[in-house]
Amino acid sequence: MDVKKLTKLSLLTAVALIIFVIELRLPNIVPIPGVKLGLANIVTVYALYNYGIRDTAMICAVRIFLGSLFSGNLMAMLFGFGGSLLCIIGMSLLKKVVTDKYLWLLSIFGAVFHNIGQIAVACAVMQTFAVIGYLPFLIVTGCIAGFFTGMCAQLLILRLKMR
Amino acid sequence: MKKHFVLIIICAAVFIAAAVSSVVMLNAPAGDIVKIKSNGELLYTIDLSNSPDRTIIVEYNGKENTLEIKDHKIRVLEADCPDKVCVNTGWLDSPAIPIICLPNKLIIEFENNDADAAAR
Secondary structure (H helix, E strand, O other): OOHHHHHHHHHHHHHHHHHHHHHHHOOOOOOOOOOOOOOOHHHHHHHHHHOOHHHHHHHHHHHHHHHHHHHOOOHHHHHHHHHHHHHHHHHHHHHOOOOHHHHHHHHHHHHHHHHHHHHHHHHHHHOOOHHHHHHHHHHHHHHHHHHHHHHHHHHHHHHHHHO | OHHHHHHHHHHHHHHHHHHHHHHHHHHOOOOOEEEEEEOOEEEEEEEHHHOOOEEEEEEEOOEEEEEEEEOOEEEEEEEOOOOOHHHHHOOOOOOOOOEEEOOOOEEEEEOOOHHHHHHO
16 A cells, blocks of 8 residues: 555545544434444445455444544444444445446445444344344434435545546 | 435435434333343332332442333433433333433333334
8 A cells, every 4th residue: 555545545544533532422313223424435445445354344343443532432433333334335235336427326335334243243242132123223324324324425525536 | 426326315214214213212101011121130010000109229340220100101310320321311101212221220110112122
């Protein structure tokens, strides 16, 4: 990896972290654990579009690790890793099918995969399947949030391309 | 173009399925028997229909959750976890949505809910 790419990736990580920290300040509307807008996902979609799966995974890993340190919630790190892993794998598989104008689809699927990963980790941590009851709620909110972040990422990618 | 159509259909199907099951779960009738588990281990089984109003303190690794039973309903009154999700969940009113405190590994749920039945 050359210095130029390293700098770009770390810049993206920094952007993702800033978005993540700002989002922490937004009040949670839905009182269900795991429901959030996930604005940092914009960076994930952007990175996945422009770089490979490995680089995106690195950005996400650093972002989750530092993000959970900043928020002081280390449990969030486990859920973040589980969710993001599935999310990145799912999105990189779908990336081959989806064209530029439908990038928001990628993000919706990413959000759903993320929720499934989160619940899987929660099942493992709590050692019960009772948490699966949250999955439908997470998927409904995840689809909406995923559509929003996907639209943001699509606008960003298309406009940066035009220049 | 056709591939996207299929993907959008899948998306819509997942969304509608999740929305429908959310509504079904929210409307599921509440039971009477409540189980309180900490770290996978059953602590209390409470019959809410004839339980007096009281508070219960559950401890895990030095962290405390204060549970309140009032008018035959149960909720987490106070918790010393960082995120307070369990407190914000409010009263336990659906078998599908247990009250969960992830940092303190506490679960409060109605007995015989579907998700648990699947686990057996």
